[in-house]
Amino acid sequence: MWTAILVAAAGCYLLKLAGLSVPESVLAHPVMSRVADLLPVAMLAALIGVQVFATGADITIDARVAGLLVAAAALLLRAPFLVVVALAALTAALLRMI
Protein backbone atom coordinates (compact mmCIF):
# COMPACT_ATOMS: atom_id res chain seq x y z
CA MET A 1 0.00 0.00 0.00
CA TRP A 2 2.72 2.45 0.97
CA THR A 3 4.63 1.70 -2.23
CA ALA A 4 1.55 2.47 -4.26
CA ILE A 5 0.94 5.71 -2.36
CA LEU A 6 4.53 6.91 -2.69
CA VAL A 7 4.77 6.02 -6.37
CA ALA A 8 1.50 7.86 -6.97
CA ALA A 9 2.86 10.85 -5.07
CA ALA A 10 6.12 10.94 -7.00
CA GLY A 11 4.40 10.42 -10.33
CA CYS A 12 1.73 13.06 -9.76
CA TYR A 13 4.34 15.59 -8.67
CA LEU A 14 6.49 14.90 -11.74
CA LEU A 15 3.44 15.30 -13.97
CA LYS A 16 2.82 18.73 -12.46
CA LEU A 17 6.47 19.73 -12.76
CA ALA A 18 6.64 18.58 -16.37
CA GLY A 19 3.75 20.80 -17.38
CA LEU A 20 5.36 23.84 -15.80
CA SER A 21 8.75 23.04 -17.30
CA VAL A 22 7.81 23.14 -20.95
CA PRO A 23 10.12 25.77 -22.43
CA GLU A 24 8.72 29.09 -23.64
CA SER A 25 10.00 28.41 -27.16
CA VAL A 26 7.69 25.44 -27.52
CA LEU A 27 4.74 27.60 -26.58
CA ALA A 28 5.71 30.32 -29.04
CA HIS A 29 4.20 28.35 -31.90
CA PRO A 30 0.73 29.78 -32.61
CA VAL A 31 -0.98 26.39 -32.46
CA MET A 32 0.66 25.59 -29.13
CA SER A 33 -0.27 28.89 -27.60
CA ARG A 34 -3.86 28.62 -28.87
CA VAL A 35 -4.13 25.15 -27.41
CA ALA A 36 -2.64 26.30 -24.14
CA ASP A 37 -5.22 29.09 -23.97
CA LEU A 38 -8.17 26.88 -24.78
CA LEU A 39 -7.24 24.04 -22.45
CA PRO A 40 -8.36 25.66 -19.20
CA VAL A 41 -11.59 26.80 -20.88
CA ALA A 42 -12.46 23.30 -22.00
CA MET A 43 -11.32 21.63 -18.82
CA LEU A 44 -13.08 24.07 -16.51
CA ALA A 45 -16.27 23.66 -18.50
CA ALA A 46 -15.91 19.88 -18.35
CA LEU A 47 -15.26 20.08 -14.62
CA ILE A 48 -18.41 22.14 -14.15
CA GLY A 49 -20.36 19.58 -16.15
CA VAL A 50 -19.04 16.62 -14.19
CA GLN A 51 -19.28 18.41 -10.82
CA VAL A 52 -22.87 19.48 -11.34
CA PHE A 53 -24.44 16.79 -13.50
CA ALA A 54 -22.68 13.57 -12.52
CA THR A 55 -23.18 11.32 -9.56
CA GLY A 56 -20.73 8.45 -9.82
CA ALA A 57 -21.36 6.96 -13.25
CA ASP A 58 -24.82 8.46 -13.64
CA ILE A 59 -25.96 11.73 -15.10
CA THR A 60 -28.30 13.34 -12.59
CA ILE A 61 -30.25 16.56 -12.30
CA ASP A 62 -30.50 17.70 -8.70
CA ALA A 63 -30.07 20.68 -6.41
CA ARG A 64 -26.64 21.36 -7.84
CA VAL A 65 -28.14 22.44 -11.16
CA ALA A 66 -30.32 24.96 -9.35
CA GLY A 67 -27.21 26.24 -7.60
CA LEU A 68 -25.43 26.58 -10.94
CA LEU A 69 -28.35 28.48 -12.48
CA VAL A 70 -28.44 30.86 -9.53
CA ALA A 71 -24.67 31.30 -9.88
CA ALA A 72 -25.04 32.12 -13.58
CA ALA A 73 -27.75 34.67 -12.80
CA ALA A 74 -25.55 36.23 -10.12
CA LEU A 75 -22.64 36.40 -12.57
CA LEU A 76 -24.83 38.06 -15.18
CA LEU A 77 -25.75 40.61 -12.52
CA ARG A 78 -22.00 41.11 -11.89
CA ALA A 79 -22.16 39.86 -8.31
CA PRO A 80 -18.81 39.35 -6.61
CA PHE A 81 -17.21 35.90 -6.47
CA LEU A 82 -18.05 35.22 -2.83
CA VAL A 83 -21.71 36.11 -3.34
CA VAL A 84 -21.96 33.86 -6.40
CA VAL A 85 -20.50 30.89 -4.56
CA ALA A 86 -22.49 31.50 -1.37
CA LEU A 87 -25.78 31.84 -3.26
CA ALA A 88 -25.16 28.57 -5.06
CA ALA A 89 -24.43 26.78 -1.78
CA LEU A 90 -27.48 28.35 -0.13
CA THR A 91 -29.75 27.39 -3.02
CA ALA A 92 -28.66 23.77 -3.00
CA ALA A 93 -28.78 23.49 0.78
CA LEU A 94 -32.28 24.99 0.97
CA LEU A 95 -33.61 22.78 -1.81
CA ARG A 96 -32.28 19.73 -0.03
CA MET A 97 -34.05 20.69 3.16
CA ILE A 98 -37.41 20.67 1.44
Add this chain to the structure above:
Amino acid sequence: MTEARRDIVRDALAVGIATGAYGVSFGAIAAATGLSVLQACALSALVFTGASQFAFVGVVAAGGAPLAGTATALLLGSRNTLYGLRLTSLLSLRPGARVVGSHLVIDESTAMAVNRTDRDDARLGFFATGLAVFVLWNAATVAGALGGQALGDPRDLGLDAAVGAAFLALLWPRLETRTNRGIAVAAAVVAVGLVPFVPAGVPVLVAAGVAIAAGVAGRR
Protein backbone atom coordinates in the same frame (compact mmCIF):
# COMPACT_ATOMS: atom_id res chain seq x y z
CA MET B 1 -1.49 45.19 -0.04
CA THR B 2 -3.66 46.92 -2.59
CA GLU B 3 -7.39 46.39 -2.60
CA ALA B 4 -7.23 44.30 -5.76
CA ARG B 5 -4.65 42.06 -4.15
CA ARG B 6 -6.77 41.72 -1.03
CA ASP B 7 -9.68 40.65 -3.23
CA ILE B 8 -7.57 37.94 -4.81
CA VAL B 9 -6.49 36.63 -1.42
CA ARG B 10 -10.05 36.74 -0.12
CA ASP B 11 -11.35 34.84 -3.13
CA ALA B 12 -8.52 32.35 -2.73
CA LEU B 13 -9.61 31.71 0.84
CA ALA B 14 -13.21 31.22 -0.26
CA VAL B 15 -12.15 28.67 -2.84
CA GLY B 16 -9.90 27.07 -0.25
CA ILE B 17 -12.74 26.67 2.21
CA ALA B 18 -15.20 25.24 -0.30
CA THR B 19 -12.64 22.83 -1.75
CA GLY B 20 -11.00 22.04 1.54
CA ALA B 21 -14.30 20.88 3.01
CA TYR B 22 -14.16 18.00 0.58
CA GLY B 23 -11.03 16.86 2.31
CA VAL B 24 -13.31 15.72 5.13
CA SER B 25 -15.14 13.32 2.84
CA PHE B 26 -11.86 12.12 1.38
CA GLY B 27 -10.43 11.44 4.84
CA ALA B 28 -13.56 9.61 5.91
CA ILE B 29 -13.74 7.50 2.74
CA ALA B 30 -10.05 6.66 2.94
CA ALA B 31 -10.45 5.53 6.54
CA ALA B 32 -13.55 3.52 5.65
CA THR B 33 -11.58 1.80 2.88
CA GLY B 34 -9.05 0.63 5.44
CA LEU B 35 -6.26 3.14 4.96
CA SER B 36 -4.61 4.39 8.12
CA VAL B 37 -4.93 8.04 9.10
CA LEU B 38 -1.28 8.48 8.15
CA GLN B 39 -1.87 6.95 4.72
CA ALA B 40 -4.87 9.21 4.10
CA CYS B 41 -2.80 12.22 5.15
CA ALA B 42 0.10 11.12 2.95
CA LEU B 43 -2.24 11.02 -0.04
CA SER B 44 -3.59 14.48 0.68
CA ALA B 45 -0.19 16.01 1.37
CA LEU B 46 1.91 14.27 -1.27
CA VAL B 47 -0.46 13.52 -4.14
CA PHE B 48 -2.54 16.62 -3.46
CA THR B 49 -4.95 16.18 -6.35
CA GLY B 50 -8.53 15.48 -5.36
CA ALA B 51 -9.53 13.50 -8.41
CA SER B 52 -6.42 11.32 -8.24
CA GLN B 53 -6.88 10.72 -4.54
CA PHE B 54 -10.52 9.75 -4.80
CA ALA B 55 -9.71 7.52 -7.77
CA PHE B 56 -6.95 5.76 -5.83
CA VAL B 57 -9.19 5.10 -2.87
CA GLY B 58 -12.04 4.10 -5.18
CA VAL B 59 -9.93 1.44 -6.89
CA VAL B 60 -8.77 0.04 -3.56
CA ALA B 61 -12.30 0.12 -2.15
CA ALA B 62 -13.56 -1.85 -5.15
CA GLY B 63 -10.98 -4.53 -4.45
CA GLY B 64 -8.34 -3.48 -6.95
CA ALA B 65 -4.61 -3.69 -6.29
CA PRO B 66 -3.10 -0.53 -4.80
CA LEU B 67 -0.80 -0.14 -7.81
CA ALA B 68 -3.85 -0.17 -10.06
CA GLY B 69 -5.03 2.73 -7.95
CA THR B 70 -1.67 4.38 -8.63
CA ALA B 71 -2.11 3.96 -12.37
CA THR B 72 -5.56 5.55 -12.26
CA ALA B 73 -4.27 8.38 -10.09
CA LEU B 74 -1.47 9.07 -12.58
CA LEU B 75 -3.87 9.05 -15.52
CA LEU B 76 -5.95 11.71 -13.82
CA GLY B 77 -2.79 13.55 -12.79
CA SER B 78 -2.06 14.27 -16.44
CA ARG B 79 -4.70 16.98 -16.17
CA ASN B 80 -2.25 18.97 -14.07
CA THR B 81 0.40 18.63 -16.78
CA LEU B 82 -2.03 20.21 -19.22
CA TYR B 83 -2.66 23.02 -16.75
CA GLY B 84 1.09 23.53 -16.44
CA LEU B 85 1.30 24.17 -20.18
CA ARG B 86 -0.96 27.15 -19.77
CA LEU B 87 0.66 28.37 -16.57
CA THR B 88 4.28 28.31 -17.79
CA SER B 89 4.39 31.63 -19.56
CA LEU B 90 1.77 33.24 -17.34
CA LEU B 91 3.57 32.61 -14.07
CA SER B 92 7.12 32.60 -15.43
CA LEU B 93 8.54 31.03 -12.31
CA ARG B 94 12.25 30.75 -11.63
CA PRO B 95 13.46 27.14 -11.37
CA GLY B 96 13.42 27.18 -7.56
CA ALA B 97 9.89 28.55 -7.37
CA ARG B 98 8.83 26.11 -10.06
CA VAL B 99 10.07 23.08 -8.12
CA VAL B 100 8.08 24.15 -5.08
CA GLY B 101 5.14 25.70 -6.90
CA SER B 102 4.52 22.65 -9.11
CA HIS B 103 3.09 20.80 -6.15
CA LEU B 104 0.30 23.37 -5.97
CA VAL B 105 -0.87 22.89 -9.58
CA ILE B 106 -4.47 21.81 -9.23
CA ASP B 107 -7.83 22.77 -10.78
CA GLU B 108 -8.49 25.64 -8.44
CA SER B 109 -5.07 27.30 -8.35
CA THR B 110 -4.89 27.13 -12.12
CA ALA B 111 -8.33 28.63 -12.54
CA MET B 112 -7.46 31.45 -10.13
CA ALA B 113 -4.35 32.25 -12.15
CA VAL B 114 -5.50 32.04 -15.75
CA ASN B 115 -8.14 34.72 -15.49
CA ARG B 116 -5.55 37.36 -14.58
CA THR B 117 -3.75 39.44 -17.16
CA ASP B 118 -1.09 40.79 -14.83
CA ARG B 119 1.72 38.37 -13.99
CA ASP B 120 1.94 39.39 -10.35
CA ASP B 121 -1.81 38.97 -9.94
CA ALA B 122 -1.64 35.57 -11.61
CA ARG B 123 1.13 34.49 -9.27
CA LEU B 124 -0.78 35.75 -6.27
CA GLY B 125 -3.95 34.00 -7.37
CA PHE B 126 -2.06 30.78 -8.01
CA PHE B 127 -0.07 30.67 -4.79
CA ALA B 128 -2.77 32.06 -2.50
CA THR B 129 -5.31 29.56 -3.79
CA GLY B 130 -2.84 26.70 -3.89
CA LEU B 131 -1.73 27.29 -0.32
CA ALA B 132 -5.24 27.90 1.01
CA VAL B 133 -6.49 24.68 -0.52
CA PHE B 134 -3.38 22.79 0.61
CA VAL B 135 -3.71 23.82 4.24
CA LEU B 136 -7.48 23.34 4.43
CA TRP B 137 -7.55 20.16 2.34
CA ASN B 138 -4.96 18.52 4.58
CA ALA B 139 -6.52 19.74 7.82
CA ALA B 140 -9.88 18.47 6.63
CA THR B 141 -8.38 15.11 5.62
CA VAL B 142 -7.05 14.62 9.14
CA ALA B 143 -10.42 15.57 10.60
CA GLY B 144 -12.27 13.29 8.21
CA ALA B 145 -9.96 10.34 8.74
CA LEU B 146 -10.23 10.71 12.50
CA GLY B 147 -13.85 11.68 12.80
CA GLY B 148 -15.43 9.70 10.00
CA GLN B 149 -19.06 10.52 9.52
CA ALA B 150 -19.29 12.76 12.60
CA LEU B 151 -18.52 15.93 10.72
CA GLY B 152 -21.44 15.60 8.38
CA ASP B 153 -21.96 15.66 4.68
CA PRO B 154 -20.64 18.63 2.69
CA ARG B 155 -23.70 18.26 0.48
CA ASP B 156 -25.99 19.33 3.33
CA LEU B 157 -24.31 22.71 3.17
CA GLY B 158 -24.61 22.83 -0.60
CA LEU B 159 -20.81 22.78 -0.89
CA ASP B 160 -20.86 20.54 -3.95
CA ALA B 161 -22.94 23.19 -5.72
CA ALA B 162 -20.53 25.80 -4.37
CA VAL B 163 -17.56 24.11 -6.04
CA GLY B 164 -19.43 24.03 -9.37
CA ALA B 165 -20.33 27.71 -8.95
CA ALA B 166 -16.72 28.58 -8.13
CA PHE B 167 -15.56 26.91 -11.33
CA LEU B 168 -18.23 28.82 -13.27
CA ALA B 169 -17.19 32.11 -11.71
CA LEU B 170 -13.58 31.39 -12.66
CA LEU B 171 -14.52 30.40 -16.20
CA TRP B 172 -16.89 33.35 -16.71
CA PRO B 173 -14.32 36.03 -17.76
CA ARG B 174 -13.04 33.66 -20.43
CA LEU B 175 -16.45 33.29 -22.05
CA GLU B 176 -16.34 36.63 -23.79
CA THR B 177 -15.53 35.29 -27.24
CA ARG B 178 -17.87 33.16 -29.26
CA THR B 179 -15.06 30.65 -29.83
CA ASN B 180 -14.53 30.17 -26.12
CA ARG B 181 -18.25 29.89 -25.42
CA GLY B 182 -18.53 27.24 -28.11
CA ILE B 183 -15.53 25.34 -26.73
CA ALA B 184 -16.94 25.49 -23.22
CA VAL B 185 -20.34 24.15 -24.23
CA ALA B 186 -18.83 21.43 -26.43
CA ALA B 187 -16.42 20.39 -23.70
CA ALA B 188 -19.14 20.23 -21.05
CA VAL B 189 -21.49 18.25 -23.28
CA VAL B 190 -18.76 15.80 -24.29
CA ALA B 191 -17.61 15.33 -20.71
CA VAL B 192 -21.08 14.80 -19.23
CA GLY B 193 -22.03 12.55 -22.13
CA LEU B 194 -19.08 10.28 -21.40
CA VAL B 195 -19.73 9.94 -17.67
CA PRO B 196 -21.78 6.71 -17.87
CA PHE B 197 -19.28 5.03 -20.16
CA VAL B 198 -15.76 5.72 -18.96
CA PRO B 199 -13.91 5.70 -15.61
CA ALA B 200 -13.87 8.78 -13.38
CA GLY B 201 -11.66 11.59 -14.60
CA VAL B 202 -11.53 10.45 -18.22
CA PRO B 203 -14.37 12.77 -19.34
CA VAL B 204 -12.34 15.82 -18.37
CA LEU B 205 -9.30 14.51 -20.22
CA VAL B 206 -11.36 13.90 -23.35
CA ALA B 207 -12.67 17.44 -23.07
CA ALA B 208 -9.04 18.54 -23.14
CA GLY B 209 -8.91 16.76 -26.49
CA VAL B 210 -11.70 19.07 -27.64
CA ALA B 211 -9.49 22.04 -26.81
CA ILE B 212 -6.51 20.53 -28.60
CA ALA B 213 -8.58 19.81 -31.70
CA ALA B 214 -9.95 23.34 -31.67
CA GLY B 215 -6.48 24.81 -31.25
CA VAL B 216 -5.12 22.82 -34.15
CA ALA B 217 -8.09 23.51 -36.39
CA GLY B 218 -8.77 27.08 -35.44
CA ARG B 219 -7.51 30.25 -37.00
CA ARG B 220 -7.64 33.47 -34.98
